[in-house]
Amino acid sequence: MDVSSLLLLSIALPLLGAIFIGLVAPGDRGSIRTVAFVISLMTFGCVVAVVSQFPTGSEMFATKSITWLPASTGIECQISVGLDGLSLWLYGLSGLLMLTAILVSWTAISERPALFYSMLLLLESGCLGVFAAQDLMLFYVFFEFTLIPLFFLIGIWGSEDRRYAAIKFFLFTLAGSLLTFVGLITLVVSVYNMSDSADRILTFSIPKLTDALALRPLDAKLQIWLFAALFAGFAIKVPLFPLHTWLPLAHVQAPTAGSVILAGVLLKIGTYGFLRFSIPMLPAATEFWTPWLLWLSVIGIIYGALVALVQSDIKKLIAYSSVSHLGFCMLGLFALNRLGVQGATLQMINHGISTGGLFALVGMLYERYHTRQISSYSGLAKKLPVLTFFMLIFTFSSIGLPGMNGFAGEIMILTGMFQKAWHGAEAVGGLKIVSVLAVSGVVLGAWYMLWLVQRVFFGPLVEPHDTHDHGSHAVHDLSFREIAALVPLCIFVFWIGLYPKFFLDRMAPTLDKSIPSAVANSSDLNESVAFAASKDRSLD
Amino acid sequence: MSETALLQNYLLVGSILFALGLTGFLIRRNLIVMFLCAEMMLQGVSLSLIAWGRYHNDWSGQMLVIFIITVAACEAGIALALVLALCRKSGSLDIVNWQNVREEGRMPYIDQEVPAEAMESEAWPTLTPAGIEPATDQQELYRSNV
């Protein structure tokens, strides 16, 4: 089976699985979750098979197009998939996190399991599809499609305030993405209008649009408006300050699996959108909006960290930490140089892994004690050493301790940002402040996370009273299944931390293409090629 | 008769049909009557379509009318079934019986008091003695039930 069919299969498999579970699956919980797990495992197998075959380079990989609208309509709108360096790891991450999501729901979900797991699988299909889509319409379909399963996941299996949270999450993101849709359609039509060849067609193909716009950019004023329209949807998804208020609510109310996927994958769609559409397609507008976005990002970093500091609810704390971390991603993206953009793309993966892991751990804690209040815990390290061990790993990963993944991303983002703010002709006073403030976010990040760990896991042992009411069952440390859910994430924590080059090498060529302004001029490029070659030789 | 004059006549009849149907639809409250009025509007439109088709000398007008007839047949089947169901439920064909699908807090429309139905004996006109005013209210005698 060729790799592009595998790619299609990996998107279709969870979809079919969801239909199967929803319609014909056996009724009892045990077999449903096994079926769901097997399907997601098979999907992950496909994902690994696809990702492992990725050749380094900027070419689109594993492309496949199925005609949807006939060419005679004059509209090129296809079911077209493919991967490149930008989407590759995000695609892989989606497959990986879904395994964790299913494993952490194993015993937590007892109500309507069939619906739950089919929703999870639908969500997986949407997540994989949104990163693989190479057609604008298909991208948008998947983009919206991810909302619906999550809406139900939050609304049905969430905590006390779930309905409010679900509706807020849904409407907030939908409102933004409708504006994005208007922007995308306008973009497509403007490209069509701009072309003056006789056989022009209205194309929705993302690579073709990118190429066309790189060749002939749109009018700057139009670009600025288009950027704002795209911004609405993507920035809400990210979420960028001040559009973040849906996030803590949704995270707190969502079931663990929902939180894991929401933090791990869905937020990345926003940053992915910026890097896929806004930056390469609208260069003039990007330049115009960059200072604003950088300020918003850095405000988000500091603001998210400070608000996280005073939270009394563990999940809310981690949710605000996401606001802070995604601020770093945005900062790197809009540093608009190689270091920043590569760092930001790496940081998207990192955040998915570490925050996904943290949410999974909080879910495990909640399953045991039925409370998320920090004040009702203390000294759990004594009772749950293995859980504490994993908590420490993900905490340190999240605060960017060297040797773990967070560090690699953060350091590249900040170096890139510094380069933008301090180096050469483009050095600007305001941006210097931005860059220094951003670094201080690292200090705050350590503060709230370590404080959380200290309060919950260290000190004299205090367990919430709730468990005593339930009586008979004692609280056990992590089971084999729970460890199995976390270990793959841990592997990536250290893999990315110790050898980020593996990941960077595969994303670099694509990312270099998408930031045309930052690429060094061609004579230097040759020199650098020679450099890379000599480098390889010396390593051999 | 010129083509235009012919067209005008047809259109005139069509629009009269439509207007009658519309007026009936708006002022009557009997479900079946309203349905019939709607059909009448449809016929008015169909008639003008055919007239136009004849005038332009092509088949599209007639084609559309055939479509309309088909759809109208289906529609009639469904609509009458609905009417029947509604009638069974409320025991009456009055559309106002179904006004409870309204916003909360909105006052319901209440018919002005309908007087009790006249007895059959009283319903027939009787010869009145000359010079004496008739005892029964004429308006009430000839009032339809709905």
Next chain:
Amino acid sequence: MSDNLIILIPFFPLLAAILIAILGPKLLKENSHYVTVLAFAASFVCSLMLFFSVQGQVVEEGTSFESVTTLWTWAAVDNAMIDADGHSVPFLIDVTLRSDALTSIMLCMVTFIATLVAIFGAGYMHGDRGYWRFFAYVSLFVFSMTMLVSVSNFLLLFVFWEAVGLCSYLLIGFWYHKPEASAAGKKAFLVNRVGDFGFALAIFLIWINYGTLNFHDYVVDGQVIIPGVFGQMRLGGALPYVQGGMATAICLLLMLGACGKSAQFPLHVWLPDAMEGPTPVSALIHAATMVTAGVYMVTRCTPLFHASPDAQVTVACIGGFTALLAGLIALTQHDLKRVLAYSTVSQLGYMFLALGTGSLAGIVAGMFHLFTHAFFKALLFLGSGSVMHAMGNVIDMRRFGGLRHLMPWTFRTFLVGCLALAGIFPFAGFWSKDAILASVHDRAYPGAHSHDSQDSEHDADHDADQDADDHATHSVALLSADHAGSNQADSYTNIYVWLYRSACFTAFLTAFYTFRAFFLTFYGPQVIPDESGHHAHESPPMMWIPLAILAIFAFLIGFVSELDHKFAHLLTSTPSLAFAGMHDTMQPGGFHMDIAISSSIIAVLGIALAAFLYLGHQREVEAISKLKLVAPLRALSLNKFYLDEIYTWAVVKPLEFLGIIYFWLDRWLVDGLVNLIGKVPVALGSGFRYLQTGLLPFYSLSMVVAMLILLFLGQVLWGGG
């Protein structure tokens, strides 16, 4: 050969850490220490071999030697930046280890002390629930520390800088069920993070200005492709160092990082709290090795600091002030370990003071003090650990006393450590402290230098170097007149004079508080707290033998290293110290007899005062502390100048308050706006909903009317269509 050694040295502890982490809880348990001790010993042997191989490579004085081993490429981004010359430079981070004099000295010191501490720890931690965990952490720490001193890249230095911080965090909070311990761990990590904030900024600025983060030149086929920050090309003067404000900024930010790790004012507050960790950890991490990382880093970055006299004087001031401040605080502490912790802060301040002189003599003196201090401070801490072990974890000096007969070995070795710390001839501390005072003196009184040299003429040890010294003196005198930047530097002379005086006073304080603690612990009537139970006896040989070994080193190491200026000569072969600009400043300092004598007198005075006050009934202490003038000062010292409180109220609380305000704003303003937008359709809808009458005739009528209006509008406004 040295390539393999430099890899093996960190490899053994890493292997031990992994082995214990995997096998510890089930298999090794009470035997975990064997793995650690063996690994550390192996590392130490390798370090020694490396040391001698480096020493062998340094053929003659004034040449530099380095050897670089690349393991793998951590990250590489081609064409990351276009530098000032218009070349595009890659962001290339190799995991590269280097062996040179500085590294090999640090490695020997770290692995040697780690080995002894591990042996001591096996006795000290005996029976602890987390026995294997302790050794896993310690192994991880030694791995990180050996990597820290051997990596050849700023980013990796930062990596292991944080990694040792992590180990420190884990080990301070080792008894995590103690709230103070976990709070102290968190505090240490966060204060270090503040320092790291500065360090990270410095790294970014270095990247922007130098286009690389490597120390060494990146060489392919014998051709330098990327000149490193401390590579031969730059050191040889072929490429300039950044000057001016940017240089000062880089250095000050580096210094901020060093302040965090090496507990210098204003970031010294974490170190005394770090004493919550097990005592062997205090000895290894918070006295001998990790806290010296800042000194190491500043020494490594000498060429950068050389470009900025402003930064140098700042370093000296921070060092001098910290030394004084910590000395004053140590005077009144009741907790034996805290006295030692403040003395560590103070001694580290000494080292920075020496580095801040900017002369080669000063830097060598600073490193020398680092080296000797490691031995005697580890000794003192382990000694206090031995006391603590016997006293059932009581460390308050008011609750025990007169232990000299009870614990003879601890007593003897502790005395050696105290003498070394006080700087009494011929103990290790004497030599290094003297070197520091001499270098500061030279800097403060440039004219007096020749006078000192004449004095040292009488010293028998210095015949061989005399010519060189004299020569250097003259050349310095000549150079200082027209040396670029020295005009500005001269305006700082006054500051150095004050720093010199304060350093002398600190020497007095050091001798005083050291012996105060010593007398309180070992003299007077024998007092034993109830907690000690059956432990109140000398510690087992496993614990006192390392003490004895350290005591021997604390006695000898200064003297041996000072023979023939061996230490100085080896150290100056480090590339960072052997660069062109540095040779001009000064030769390694000579031995100044007058300073040696005066500092010895000061130290003896300090000891005498301590003996007068604390031997016997301590009536005088009570009398003095009740004096109107002294009482508030004493309170100030006892409460650490209220710095913790100041930080809490000036930094921590305001930020938390800001967080609360932001959270409130988030809920009511930001989210409020969002909800307001959500309310608009609702408001509109609640108006229009009354049109929903439920009456079909009404609907149809409104439809017809609307239709008519539309038709009308279409006809009238847009002329039909």
